Amino acid sequence: MLAEHKGEIPFLIYLMPFLAGIIAGLYFPVSVEILYISIAVLFCFFLALNLTFGKANIYNHSWIGGLLIHLLLFMIGYTALELNDNRTDKAYFEKQRADLLLVRVSNEPVVKQKYVRCIADVLQCGDLYNQRKASGKLLLTIMPDERHQLQYGDELLIPANYRAVDPPANPAGFNYKAYLAHQNIYAQSFLYPGQYRVMGYQPANQIINSALKTRQYFVSLFKANIKDTTAAAIASTLILGYKADLSPEVTQTYSRTGTIHVLSVSGAHVAVVYAFIAFLLGLLKHSRKTQWLKAIIAILLIWAYALLTGFSPAVCRAALMVSMVIIGNTSFQYVNMANLLAFSAFLLLLYNPLMLVDVGFQLSYLAVAGLLMFQPVINNWITFKSKYAATLWYYISASLAAQLITFPLSAYYFHQFPVYFLISNLLIILPSAVILYSGLSALLLSMVPFLKSVAALGFWLLEKTLTYMTMALSWIEHLPYASVNKLWYTLPDCLLLSGMVLLLFLFFFNRQVRYLTASLVCLLLFSASHSYGAIKLAGDNSITFFSINKHQAMLLKNGSQGTAITDLSAADPVFKYTIQPAADSLGITYLTIINQNEDLSKNYLKKRNDLLQFKQMRVFMLRPEYLPGSGKIDVDYLYVTGNPHFQLSDISQMIAYKMLVIDATNSAKNIECMVAEAESLKIKYYVLKRNKSLTVSSN
Structure with a gap:
């Protein structure tokens, strides 16, 4: 399962109160000053507890220390979320009166039809003669000036005619306001040519700027060497995380077949990239010194790939986990994967607590948790003498585990369930690996002048594999009953369904009837709640x-x-x-x-x-x-x-x-x-x- 005893997974245990603090902060925000005082009081109690440990016989009440640690982690999570809110800054631009804003484009602008959309950091506010320091973020929708193509790092002078982001206007509409709020964006501005002026070019981070330019160069290589525009768009998305050219039809095909995760650069991609890097580094001479050198090179290359693909939560999680595994293996230390998963989540959420509400973050961590917990149990249900049958069953059990644990949440967000997900996921295992290896090889080889003919072969293989894989998935999409749609239920229903799945797994793991009973209770409550809602809707x-x-x-x-x-x-x-x-x-x-x-x-x-x-x-x-x-x-x-x-x-x-x-x-x-x-x-x-x-x- 996860571990033989809780001492193997301390970060998993300590992650729970930290997550609870972040969730509490999302629903019950309070001032940072109150949180600071609370942390100080808890820390004083903890210090006093340690100083009086012997005299007060605290060792007879060990739960007190554990309670204080959990409360302290709860308050740290609470505080981390509140500190992440840039509206608490005195220089926040909405707190200041201004006619003009000086902003800097902080992400890669995306072209949507005839408009360009980007996020901008506010640097200054005021008027033409008096500028004051300002902070905060704005969503800009711009009708671009053909004389200048906007890019990351552009500094723009714009009128301060921003407005709040509107909440969803219609029933079941996508809550774009909440989506932007989870990125610390609360205002937006629409600009026509002539309403803004490009004042300069000053990227906030030269490393990110170089990564974006490199990615654009690689995207241009795909477009130049792959004739099929759909295949080129999928290659850019699957390998580089560049989604701007992806059509809604392709997204729907992968979504309805349960393979949408392939279009999001995630842990599987990082694992394949690491295998590719390990193969290349394996050509170096093996010794104790070179072992650490190879480890450092591998970690740097993995994080370079994560940077190139946009630092999505799934990629950051995978890069962090793989880095820790490399360090553990190189130093001959045992690494508990569940503890490592919790450690990566703790670090990422400490850096940005709002990642917790990111759908990609939630599904990514749930999928890996399913592979760690469910997959070994499912894999042990059936044993095969043939290694080929055993390998096939291994991949089937992995797909079942990931789908089983993510189903309640994915159905809650996307309101559908792909019936043929098992066939689709088995179908793309080999093509996905071929796509990543051929795509990365072709990109690298194309930069060497005398190897461009070899690179052309890689691009040809990439295009053909993508074309046939998409055709096969499209065929599956149009099969009868390919997906169950219109799955609408509430968040409490989602939690009950998730609890049922987890408790059912615990029953299969240790055969204790209490887990089966609890799982059936969750199923009963879910059925009652969902049925009540359906009956109510039917009479409306x-x-x-x-x-x-x-x-x-x-x-x-x-x-x-x-x-x-x-x-x-x-x-x-x-x-x-x-x-x-x-x-x-x-x-x-x-x-x-x-x-x-x-x-x-x-x-x-x-x-x-x-x-x-x-x-x-x-x-x-x-x-x-x-x-x-x-x-x-x-x-x-x-x-x-x-x-x-x-x-x-x-x-x-x-x-x-x-x-x-x-x-x-x-x-x-x-x-x-x-x-x-x-x-x-x-x-x-x-x-x-x-x-x-x-x-x-x-x-």
Whole structure:
């Protein structure tokens, strides 16, 4: 399992209160001063305990010392998180009045359609004549100036017209605000050409700058030597961690087949790179002195690769673990892998506690924990005399272990389960190794002039392997029942499911019935909770007016049936990221999509022209094409869409309504006029633009 006794895994034990402190800080932030005082008090107690150990007979109450150590680690985790929040800095830019900001691009800018998006560190704030030191981070979305291509290290003078990042506007929408907050980014700015000026070029870190330029050079080599643009994009992602050119279709293929981890440079990649480095270093003469030299070279090269791929949490974890294993093996010391895993997590979280909420960090550590705990147990279920069958079963057990422990969390985040994950993962074992070895070899050989013909062979092998591997995964993706979708459950449900898996493993490990009983209790509680939620959703009837910039959308839910009235098609990415997740989270299994010009007649909904009758509720869609009828219409909601220009006083003569709903297709000026008139007429209204969606129940 993990260890014979807890003395082998001290870091795993001490990691628990440290993690608890970080989690407490996420939900219950307090001032750093209070935390400092708490740590000082605990340290004084701990010191006093050691000084009076003999006189007070503390040795009869050893639990006191352990409790103090755990409390101290809890407070250290709490404090580390609070200190990581740059808003506590007195020079934080949002605390200062300014007209201009001097910022420095702190990551590699990413091109999204016609915009460039990057993160910038704020250096100074003020006006043209008076600049003060400032701190903090901004998300910049820039329509670039063709005369200058933005890059890491560019210093820009920009107007201080930033605004807070908006929370998710629609049900089940991706919480981009929280995602950025976990990177210490709380504000954003949109800039057109002419609104910013490039003041200089001063990279904050020359090592990172060199690594980014090297990666860009390698990416250009892939593009130049691989004809298939999709294969070149996958090669850049899989080998170098460069995802800017990866298409959503390719990402979906790997996600639905359970092989998305291949597209994230992780521990497996680092392990293959280490094997490659070890092979090359094995050519050196072996002696006690050269052994340490090879260890140092291997560690430096591994961290250079981690730097080249962007220092993702998974890569940092793997690089740290491999480095410790190399040191342990070189010094002939026993290394407990579980303790090493906990040690790497402790160091990374001490450096940046916000890594804990990174999905990649969570899944990476869970997968390795599954390999350490579950894989040996599963592997021992069946024994084979044939070494080939034993090797195949080893890889099967590894895939089962990693998938088993990560399933609750991955389903919670991504709401799907790849049914054929075992086939997919077995399929990519050999091709992944070939891709990494051929890709790295081709990149290195291409830099040697007289070996470029050999490098061309490596690029050819890389392209063919990538092409056939992606084709095979695409075939698996389109098999019947390739994935189970619409898996929506709460965080408590996720914890119960994870507890069930862990307790079931403990039962298989030591055959104690209490673990099986506890696992079944978790399963029962999960089933009850999930069933209650499903039953509640099945009885809900509601209308959701979506807040989607420049688009009109309504979702009418009748139990497990639903109708979306929108100007978006089902294939539109905006539909996939807004309306579809909302429908799935609401338990809608049968969704009908119509546009605003279509009529519809169902048992729960009738739509004719712009009038909707949903259950006992009526909605009128007021559009620019509206022509008054002969009689007055009584409705519950007047839904204004398409930016019509009517006076509400005139509309009220023809349509009687209880509430005015103004969607995001209307211009800011028109909304302002309608709001002013609604307030003067004392009409209840709701504006969707830059606000949350509106859901009303019709039960």
